[in-house]
Amino acid sequence: xxxxxxxLLKSIASGEQKSLARAITIVENELDGxxxxxxxxxxxxxxxxxGITGPPGAGKSTLVNALLHYWVEQxxxxxxxxxxxxxxxxxxxxxxxxxxxxxFYNHPNVFIRSLASRGALGGLxxxxxxxxxxxxxxxxxxxxxxxxxxxxxxxEIAGLADCTVVVLVPEAxxxxxxxxxxxxEIADIFVVNKADRDQAEALxxxxxxxxxxxxxxxxxxxxxxxxxxxxxxxxxxxxxIDELLSRLxxxxxxxxxxxxxxxxxxxxxxxxxxxxxxxxxxxxxxxEQPEFNLYTFINKYY
Amino acid sequence: xxxxxxxLLKSIASGEQKSLARAITIVENELDGxxxxxxxxxxxxxxxxxGITGPPGAGKSTLVNALLHYWVEQxxxxxxxxxxxxxxxxxxxxxxxxxxxxxFYNHPNVFIRSLASRGALGGLxxxxxxxxxxxxxxxxxxxxxxxxxxxxxxxEIAGLADCTVVVLVPEAxxxxxxxxxxxxEIADIFVVNKADRDQAEALxxxxxxxxxxxxxxxxxxxxxxxxxxxxxxxxxxxxxIDELLSRLxxxxxxxxxxxxxxxxxxxxxxxxxxxxxxxxxxxxxxxEQPEFNLYTFINKYY
Numbered sequence: 001x002x003x004x005x006x007x008l009l010k011s012i013a014s015g016e017q018k019s020l021a022r023a024i025t026i027v028e029n030e031l032d033g034x035x036x037x038x039x040x041x042x043x044x045x046x047x048x049x050x051g052i053t054g055p056p057g058a059g060k061s062t063l064v065n066a067l068l069h070y071w072v073e074q075x076x077x078x079x080x081x082x083x084x085x086x087x088x089x090x091x092x093x094x095x096x097x098x099x100x101x102x103x104f105y106n107h108p109n110v111f112i113r114s115l116a117s118r119g120a121l122g123g124l125x126x127x128x129x130x131x132x133x134x135x136x137x138x139x140x141x142x143x144x145x146x147x148x149x150x151x152x153x154x155x156e157i158a159g160l161a162d163c164t165v166v167v168l169v170p171e172a173x174x175x176x177x178x179x180x181x182x183x184x185e186i187a188d189i190f191v192v193n194k195a196d197r198d199q200a201e202a203l204x205x206x207x208x209x210x211x212x213x214x215x216x217x218x219x220x221x222x223x224x225x226x227x228x229x230x231x232x233x234x235x236x237x238x239x240x241i242d243e244l245l246s247r248l249x250x251x252x253x254x255x256x257x258x259x260x261x262x263x264x265x266x267x268x269x270x271x272x273x274x275x276x277x278x279x280x281x282x283x284x285x286x287x288e289q290p291e292f293n294l295y296t297f298i299n300k301y302y
Numbered sequence: 303x304x305x306x307x308x309x310l311l312k313s314i315a316s317g318e319q320k321s322l323a324r325a326i327t328i329v330e331n332e333l334d335g336x337x338x339x340x341x342x343x344x345x346x347x348x349x350x351x352x353g354i355t356g357p358p359g360a361g362k363s364t365l366v367n368a369l370l371h372y373w374v375e376q377x378x379x380x381x382x383x384x385x386x387x388x389x390x391x392x393x394x395x396x397x398x399x400x401x402x403x404x405x406f407y408n409h410p411n412v413f414i415r416s417l418a419s420r421g422a423l424g425g426l427x428x429x430x431x432x433x434x435x436x437x438x439x440x441x442x443x444x445x446x447x448x449x450x451x452x453x454x455x456x457x458e459i460a461g462l463a464d465c466t467v468v469v470l471v472p473e474a475x476x477x478x479x480x481x482x483x484x485x486x487e488i489a490d491i492f493v494v495n496k497a498d499r500d501q502a503e504a505l506x507x508x509x510x511x512x513x514x515x516x517x518x519x520x521x522x523x524x525x526x527x528x529x530x531x532x533x534x535x536x537x538x539x540x541x542x543i544d545e546l547l548s549r550l551x552x553x554x555x556x557x558x559x560x561x562x563x564x565x566x567x568x569x570x571x572x573x574x575x576x577x578x579x580x581x582x583x584x585x586x587x588x589x590e591q592p593e594f595n596l597y598t599f600i601n602k603y604y
Binding site: 038267284294 | 337340341342343345357359435471473556557560561563564565567568569571572573576578581582585586589594595596597598599600601604
């Protein structure tokens with residue numbers, strides 16, 4: 001097994017896409033060799049992880065597609081990991097939404113993988129951490145991780161990306177005030193997509209003000225406008241990503257990334273032996289008691 | 303302490319809003335009496351928890367506000383728990399967005415509480431579970447829990463609500479296909495808000511088709527149109543919520559709710575003794591080793 005895994009890691013490092021796909025499957029489903037594979041990973045991969053997140057309808061996939069086009073033309077090698085918010089019962093059924101990227105499916109410099117969410121309750125972030133680490137061992141220039149959601153979820157995703165791009169649409173304007181703090185913490189770059197719409201300028205200006213207020217001594221969150229469907233602003237976005245990545249080598253940032261990643265991984269490992277079926281049976285047995293209290297119940301069993 | 307907590311629980315049950323506010327503070331900050339308070343909760347509260355979720359810009363706060371108006375006029379008692387996706391560093395700083403509800407701040411039948419997210423990494427869902435359980439011990443008819451996000455986060459929120467309303471805007475249409483599976487799992491009611499906009503009819507029709515495809519024998523997810531700013535469709539939404547709540551008494555649903563809640567609570571408890579500062583120090587010490595591997599590191603310490 002160890003030898004097989006070593007061989008697999010070697011061919012991932014040499015750019016074998018089929019090996020990479022197999023390794024991801026091993027990690028995703030925790031098949032034989034899962035631990036050995038993770039423990040054999042080099043942490044020296046040059047590829048940077050770029051998280052692309054934002055609410056539904058922000059045009060994230062179109063933006064990812066436009067970035068792909070741009071980078072492929074520059075001769076770059078790119079991996080895309082898209083996280084589908086599907087249910088465990090529809091595992092992998094949502095590859096259809098990747099159709100817009102079909103153009104690249106057979107391109108030698110592009111690797112695309114859709115991950116379905118592994119059930120609603122935790123574990124997804126840890127899985128993405130593991131898979132992104134595997135992908136980093138392949139010779140890519142960029143690894144794009146696309147996730148839906150502005151809420152708790154993308155805060156977790158942000159922890160694992162070297163650079164987090166938050167994509168908003170003009171209509172999100174009303175709620176920027178609400179999102180203010182959380183979103184400022186996670187965004188390295190704001191993109192106002194569909195910037196040809198009416199309210200775009202207002203949102204753009206508000207984000208600029210927010211970014212300015214929160215600016216650190218030497219760094220202010222970038223705010224960019226794009227119209228992904230026409231490639232407007234994509235070159236500027238790519239430049240902004242590169243500029244940001246060039247700042248990232250310092251060890252405080254690296255520490256922070258490792259800290260967030262560790263947290264997710266520890267959490268997933270600690271919940272591994274909590275069996276949902278067993279838990280359900282325990283609840284079923286106790287819930288009808290007149291004195292039933294959920295907190296006493298949990299203290300008793302867990 | 304026990305006596306004090308018993309007294310507190312008593313006055314919560316009698317409708318004392320100040321006691322409720324204090325109890326929430328105890329639970330939120332895990333102050334003295336936290337465990338005793340939770341273990342003293344009755345699970346028999348009549349109040350139903352209604353989760354309102356959806357992406358930024360969907361108009362959730364306006365919708366909550368409109369529902370509040372409607373129910374207050376009917377003589378109902380309502381609590382609103384709004385979860386702000388703020389950072390731990392801006393704790394409670396976002397009450398400003400509740401300004402639209404200011405009208406009700408001193409209304410005897412309305413209780414409003416904003417919760418900031420307690421840091422990016424987990425624990426929030428568990429905290430909401432605990433706080434919602436506390437609120438349920440007060441004599442409300444409805445407890446509205448409003449959260450931002452369509453992604454992992456609201457799937458977690460959905461687990462604790464008796465009824466989950468997913469609010470979308472016409473612009474979300476393109477991504478409904480992507481959200482399909484995950485969103486169908488969690489939504490009890492779909493609301494197409496801002497339904498006076500162009501693409502509303504198309505989204506409405508698509509959601510109806512989805513709902514129909516996924517319909518169980520005796521139940522099909524409701525799809526409603528609202529324009530929250532003008533109260534259009536609010537009465538229908540309230541009726542739809544009531545209709546749904548009336549189905550909920552069966553024990554399979556109760557079991558499912560308890561299961562999701564337990565999962566969140568167990569997870570939070572298992573991570574309680576993982577100290578972020580200590581973890582950071584451990585990483586700091588090890589990360590510069592040439593052989594450093596995150597997975598070996600975690601296996602060693604956790």
